[in-house]
Amino acid sequence: MAESIQTKLFINGEPCAASDGGTYEIYNPARPAELVGCAAAATPDDVDRAMQAAHSAFAAWAALSYSERADSLRKVAAAITQDMKEVEERARLFTREHGKILFETRLEISRLGERFVQCANYGERLEQDEIITASPNDTIITRQPRGVAALVVPWNWPLAILGAKLPQALMAGNTVVVKPSANSALAPAMTLHRIAEMLPPGVVNIVTGSAGRIGDVLIGHPLVRYVNFTGSVDVGRHVMKVAADNITPVTLELGGNDAGIVCHDADLGGDAFQRLYRAAFMSTGQICYALKRLYVHHSRFDEVAEGLRSVVDAQIIGDGLLPETTMGPMNNAKQLKVVTDMIAEALGCGQDVHELGQIPDLELYQTGHFQRPVLVFNADPSLSVVKNEQFGPILPLIPFKTEDEAIAMANDDPFGLASSIWSEDTDRAVQLARRIESGYSFINAHGPSAMDNNGPFGGFKKSGIGRNFGYEGILQFQGYHSIAGAPGSLV
Secondary structure, three states, X not given: OOOOEXXXXXXXXXXXOOOOOOEEEEEEOOEEEEEEEEEEXXXXXXXXXXXXXXXXXXXXXXXXXXXXXXXXXXXXXXHHHOOHHHHHHHHHHHHHHHOOOHHHHHXXXXXXXXHHHHHHOOHHHHOOOEEEEEOOEEEEEEEEEOOEEEEEOOOOXXXXXXXXXXXXXXXXXXXXXXXXXXXXXXXXXXXXXXXXHOOOOOOEEEOOOOHHHHHHHHHOOOOEEEEEEEOOHHHHHHHHHHHHOOOOOEEEEOOOOEEEEEOOOOOOOOOHHHHHHXXXXXXXXXXXXXXXXXXXXXHHHHHHHHHHHHHHHOOEEOOOOOOOOOEOOOOXXXXXXXXXXXXXXXXXXOOEEEEOOEOOOHHHHHHOOOOXXXXXXXXXXXXXXXXXXXXXXXXXXXXXXXXXXXXXXXXXXXXXXXXXXXXXOHHHHHHHHHOOOOOEEEEOOOOHHHOOOXXXXXXXXXXXXXXXXXXXXXXXXXXXXXXXXXXXXXX
């Protein structure tokens, strides 16, 4: 059995235990009896110390030029990606505590480094102010960092999602207090420690532990000037309420029930079905903007159903550390039950349900938080698997006759995070995408493997407020500042 580890908080440039010495245990979802490690369980006093440290460090960090902050971000990227032995150790630890396959954990770590570099590359653009010369005044429109930012990271892709907010906050000139999810805290804490060590004390601070104990203290702290949260709608709603007490602005990236539309002229050759599989089932379906509803033109339905069925059934379900595994367990028993309840409902309603995939180790499968990937053909739109976000390995397929019908079904949902159009006619696909109520649309692809991080990402409706990624993701962490003077005096 692999050795368990223990991670600490990181406050004001130093790793430290929780003020009361508390820790909590994290177990392997593939092997729930295996203790992966213990994380420090921060107290409200620890959160306050982290906030005070970030506040004290803010003025000096904000005073640096964009070029100077960009240099620091590039050094961070090198520090977390160049030692391949250390990266591999961290990736294996992450797979053990999270469950996802090793390929995906390696991908997360590399993408985090790439996103630090990407934000650093915006430095020259960020330096440019806008100047308006018009009566009665000349005006300089500039921006300034907000102050201390509270960053709350979920359990499903914590390192990749960290890359959607941490380098952006730092490049904008803010200092931060980061709280990883209690379900996936070990590898993220180790990664964050390495990042924090590369920066001045207090610029990056890390608190781990129960959201019930420290969540409101973090979000509602009087020194917080911005909150960036990724997670569920219910928790996001609560975050917004707590932040409102101090009139603290928020970015909320919440859930999605993301629709894909396969048109009559979709090109289903080559690796199309592999792309559809990854869209829905990457990371065991535990991705906020994964493909969660697939609407298929009736003339292509049987072809899509059989093609997807073949690819999904070939997947190997098991421990994510094993090289042959292509789908690991779900992260936790609570989310597993959400999915198994959906499957039970569909079966109870007489739906055409297909549980697929290969199980080389049945004993392991029955012990861990595993669920074979599931397709529901001709799914009734009233089913919870269609109406609600599954966040797991289950995908309903629904036929349609006209594109107007497909768009109407896609938009008939309280979420609006991501979507996709599958068509050989790119121009028409773009026009269809413009009609879907979502913050991000893919053409002939869907999900993390197809996302361009240069564009802003976020949702409409209950999928959230604000945007991460891209140049716009940095601007979220700044406030506009207008400076006016007499005509001709500022230019």
